[in-house]
Amino acid sequence: MKIGLIGYGTIGCGVAHLLLEKRKHQDLQLVKIADIDLERERDFMPERGLFTKDVQKIINDPQIDTVIELMGGIEPAKSYILSALTNGKDVVTANKALLSSCWKEIMEKADLHKRRIRFEASVGGGIPLLSAISSGLGANNIEAVYGIINGTTNYILTRMEKTKESFSDALAAAQKKGYAEADPSFDIDGIDTAHKLAILSSLCFGKTSAVSSIYTEGIRRITHFDISCAAELGYSIKLLGISRIDKDRLSIRVHPTMLKKEHLLSSVSDVYNAVYIKPDLTGPLLFFGKGAGRYPTASAVYSDLLALVRQEEFCIPETEAVEPVDITEITSKYYIRFQAEDKPGVLAMISGVLAEHNVSIASCIQKERGKTVPIIIITHEAKEGAISPALSKIDKSPFIKEESLKIRIEEV
Amino acid sequence: MKIGLIGYGTIGCGVAHLLLEKRKHQDLQLVKIADIDLERERDFMPERGLFTKDVQKIINDPQIDTVIELMGGIEPAKSYILSALTNGKDVVTANKALLSSCWKEIMEKADLHKRRIRFEASVGGGIPLLSAISSGLGANNIEAVYGIINGTTNYILTRMEKTKESFSDALAAAQKKGYAEADPSFDIDGIDTAHKLAILSSLCFGKTSAVSSIYTEGIRRITHFDISCAAELGYSIKLLGISRIDKDRLSIRVHPTMLKKEHLLSSVSDVYNAVYIKPDLTGPLLFFGKGAGRYPTASAVYSDLLALVRQEEFCIPETEAVEPVDITEITSKYYIRFQAEDKPGVLAMISGVLAEHNVSIASCIQKERGKTVPIIIITHEAKEGAISPALSKIDKSPFIKEESLKIRIEEV
Numbered sequence: 001m002k003i004g005l006i007g008y009g010t011i012g013c014g015v016a017h018l019l020l021e022k023r024k025h026q027d028l029q030l031v032k033i034a035d036i037d038l039e040r041e042r043d044f045m046p047e048r049g050l051f052t053k054d055v056q057k058i059i060n061d062p063q064i065d066t067v068i069e070l071m072g073g074i075e076p077a078k079s080y081i082l083s084a085l086t087n088g089k090d091v092v093t094a095n096k097a098l099l100s101s102c103w104k105e106i107m108e109k110a111d112l113h114k115r116r117i118r119f120e121a122s123v124g125g126g127i128p129l130l131s132a133i134s135s136g137l138g139a140n141n142i143e144a145v146y147g148i149i150n151g152t153t154n155y156i157l158t159r160m161e162k163t164k165e166s167f168s169d170a171l172a173a174a175q176k177k178g179y180a181e182a183d184p185s186f187d188i189d190g191i192d193t194a195h196k197l198a199i200l201s202s203l204c205f206g207k208t209s210a211v212s213s214i215y216t217e218g219i220r221r222i223t224h225f226d227i228s229c230a231a232e233l234g235y236s237i238k239l240l241g242i243s244r245i246d247k248d249r250l251s252i253r254v255h256p257t258m259l260k261k262e263h264l265l266s267s268v269s270d271v272y273n274a275v276y277i278k279p280d281l282t283g284p285l286l287f288f289g290k291g292a293g294r295y296p297t298a299s300a301v302y303s304d305l306l307a308l309v310r311q312e313e314f315c316i317p318e319t320e321a322v323e324p325v326d327i328t329e330i331t332s333k334y335y336i337r338f339q340a341e342d343k344p345g346v347l348a349m350i351s352g353v354l355a356e357h358n359v360s361i362a363s364c365i366q367k368e369r370g371k372t373v374p375i376i377i378i379t380h381e382a383k384e385g386a387i388s389p390a391l392s393k394i395d396k397s398p399f400i401k402e403e404s405l406k407i408r409i410e411e412v
Numbered sequence: 413m414k415i416g417l418i419g420y421g422t423i424g425c426g427v428a429h430l431l432l433e434k435r436k437h438q439d440l441q442l443v444k445i446a447d448i449d450l451e452r453e454r455d456f457m458p459e460r461g462l463f464t465k466d467v468q469k470i471i472n473d474p475q476i477d478t479v480i481e482l483m484g485g486i487e488p489a490k491s492y493i494l495s496a497l498t499n500g501k502d503v504v505t506a507n508k509a510l511l512s513s514c515w516k517e518i519m520e521k522a523d524l525h526k527r528r529i530r531f532e533a534s535v536g537g538g539i540p541l542l543s544a545i546s547s548g549l550g551a552n553n554i555e556a557v558y559g560i561i562n563g564t565t566n567y568i569l570t571r572m573e574k575t576k577e578s579f580s581d582a583l584a585a586a587q588k589k590g591y592a593e594a595d596p597s598f599d600i601d602g603i604d605t606a607h608k609l610a611i612l613s614s615l616c617f618g619k620t621s622a623v624s625s626i627y628t629e630g631i632r633r634i635t636h637f638d639i640s641c642a643a644e645l646g647y648s649i650k651l652l653g654i655s656r657i658d659k660d661r662l663s664i665r666v667h668p669t670m671l672k673k674e675h676l677l678s679s680v681s682d683v684y685n686a687v688y689i690k691p692d693l694t695g696p697l698l699f700f701g702k703g704a705g706r707y708p709t710a711s712a713v714y715s716d717l718l719a720l721v722r723q724e725e726f727c728i729p730e731t732e733a734v735e736p737v738d739i740t741e742i743t744s745k746y747y748i749r750f751q752a753e754d755k756p757g758v759l760a761m762i763s764g765v766l767a768e769h770n771v772s773i774a775s776c777i778q779k780e781r782g783k784t785v786p787i788i789i790i791t792h793e794a795k796e797g798a799i800s801p802a803l804s805k806i807d808k809s810p811f812i813k814e815e816s817l818k819i820r821i822e823e824v
Contacts, residue, residue, distance in 0.1 A: 105707040120548070126695060127694070128549060132548065134545075135540070136543050136715050137540060137711070158807055268676070280709070281707040282537075282538030282701055283702045283705075284701065288694065288696075289697040290696075293695075296693065299549070299691070299693040300548075300694075303550050311723065311725075313724065370802065
């Protein structure tokens with residue numbers, strides 16, 4: 001197999017290092033590397049002759065039969081991948097943004113030209129997850145998938161719990177360690193999780209939604225106070241990607257979630273990822289490991305190359321893009337934090353409005369005394385479509401000093 | 413693919429149910445089932461014509477190209493599998509006892525006849541574990557594997573922790589629920605774990621040991637007192653299969669192990685299994701799921717059949733059987749429980765003997781007062797070859813009322 005690599009950043013560098021030095025394999029020949037910036041210093045620099053600034057020299061090279069795309073983003077990565085497939089090359093990519101937004105187009109192009117595309121590195125980094133779903137669970141109908149699939153947010157939440165730091169301090173620490181970008185919104189607003197969830201959904205169910213249709217809520221408003229209240233109540237707070245089949249419809253969403261402390265997902269800390277899957281025959285499975293990083297990701301790319309060499313079939317179900325269950329239709333228990341004046345009548349007002357909307361209260365905690373205090377309400381199962389207008393109404397009360405925060409409590 | 417199934421017990425019944433009804437697949441045709449007992453009632457009974465009492469009718473049937481062996485045990489399963497391979501049939505088996513004891517012979521026979529053998533169900537039941545190791549981690553050198561791979565013992569230990577029952581009560585409960593056999597020694601003495609560990613070792617390292625050379629210690633002597641002491645110290649107690657490469661030698665053993673509470677393996681409860689692997693590139697991975705049961709195991713068998721149909725390569729490294737590091741050579745921290753007379757001088761005697769053997773004490777707890785009391789010692793890192801003679805000497809003292817118990821504390 002003659003391989004061309006497009007994109008020589010952190011991961012590309014790791015892949016080249018494996019192919020050319022650390023894990024040489026006679027069937028895996030890296031013959032060309034394209035990147036627009038050949039001046040930047042890298043940890044691993046193979047001989048100059050391998051490099052080109054011109055991607056077309058890979059895409060149009062008839063001796064290259066496999067293209068690895070590691071530049072990321074939609075364009076020009078998309079055009080490169082489509083051209084590579086058209087030119088009869090197999091493709092390995094880690095590009096979750098592209099796969100989640102152009103799944104159908106790419107899969108159809110691959111089918112048309114009888115080419116293969118693999119993307120183990122796009123979800124869960126070094127965890128051999130997608131191949132396990134595709135080839136290890138063939139007898140199963142999968143009912144649900146729950147994933148901690150963004151290391152940055154998991155690091156921030158873990159750090160807030162351990163050090164009692166504020167969200168912004170934990171974010172700053174994550175940035176300093178290189179776990180978060182200078183502009184962190186892609187991670188902390190849940191967008192990266194939504195991309196990966198869309199891909200997982202395609203593989204697990206043959207059903208997915210446009211990323212723009214996935215309800216997505218990040219972790220910016222979670223405070224250390226919420227995390228410690230959750231802990232007292234026996235819960236952890238994790239940013240979860242959730243996708244499941246509810247009466248033949250797809251419920252797919254990304255949001256901070258309270259999970260029972262004893263649940264395995266609660267023990268997944270720092271930058272680690274984990275995906276909890278519910279296939280009907282095997283019962284629940286969990287896959288845990290590093291979701292990012294040079295060598296974990298390069299290991300996943302390498303395993304895709306090996307699978308191509310070995311002619312392994314990657315069973316990608318034909319995927320239908322569906323309109324998901326609207327977030328107002330889901331039911332859940334909720335943790336709600338109000339910031340309210342510490343006056344008689346406030347709790348009566350809150351519980352009155354919740355009752356009006358048919359939301360019943362399981363417990364209520366007001367720990368502090370002062371001018372304004374946090375009030376925590378745990379509800380019984382309620383419809384999101386009932387909770388949201390109730391909270392809007394309560395938030396308009398003069399007793400309430402900031403927008404309330406709700407966190408869904410999931411039985412996973 | 414025309415399939416013959418040998419052994420129609422719980423798992424065989426599940427496999428037949430999947431192939432003939434629940435998950436029909438045009439390429440997977442179950443054409444014959446052999447079992448010596450055709451009278452026993454089963455939950456799923458296909459048409460009578462499929463059955464035979466004569467295994468040779470499967471092994472010698474030229475139209476059958478794949479044999480599933482689910483009878484278990486060494487003989488006659490071994491002869492059947494070898495004959496099937498000789499007759500040009502691929503084999504799927506869940507037989508861990510056979511694979512762990514006759515690995516080389518079976519693999520060589522498969523090679524000789526250019527046949528394939530798959531055994532996903534032999535370790536970790538429904539968890540797609542072996543295929544993930546074989547095909548998903550191809551770029552990695554694996555450094556260590558730690559497994560909770562026996563559901564019976566994990567159920568008993570979890571139950572003792574939760575209900576404060578004694579070992580024998582928890583065992584009785586496991587037997588009542590069908591999780592333990594009438595003669596439970598195979599599970600509770602760690603033998604089943606050793607079988608599975610030998611297989612894992614072959615796949616992870618290309619090195620394994622004869623089951624008889626694997627140091628194997630079960631859970632019979634663990635008491636609820638030990639579990640609660642461990643919890644207080646921040647540990648859980650799990651029966652672990654451990655195999656790792658130590659300076660090019662194989663350290664392979666099965667014993668109750670104290671693990672930090674925060675470690676993911678500590679959260680694996682009840683009959684669940686989990687395998688924690690340390691590949692060098694991906695960093696640590698964990699695979700969790702049900703290790704036994706009709707449909708989880710049948711799902712694994714089915715995935716092997718699919719892999720055969722899809723011509724997926726199963727990379728089984730050429731395995732060398734080696735003499736493992738002797739248990740006396742390992743170093744570890746230890747939890748030691750003595751049952752001693754509550755008299756001045758006892759602790760001085762114990763710590764004196766430990767000091768003589770170069771074992772230094774990290775902490776010491778004596779909680780109760782009475783005629784005889786448990787004394788708990790936690791040691792610093794020490795060589796097993798030093799600990800064992802020290803304990804033998806201490807146990808000979810007239811102050812000591814029963815054989816001491818040591819539990820290894822592992823940093824996983």
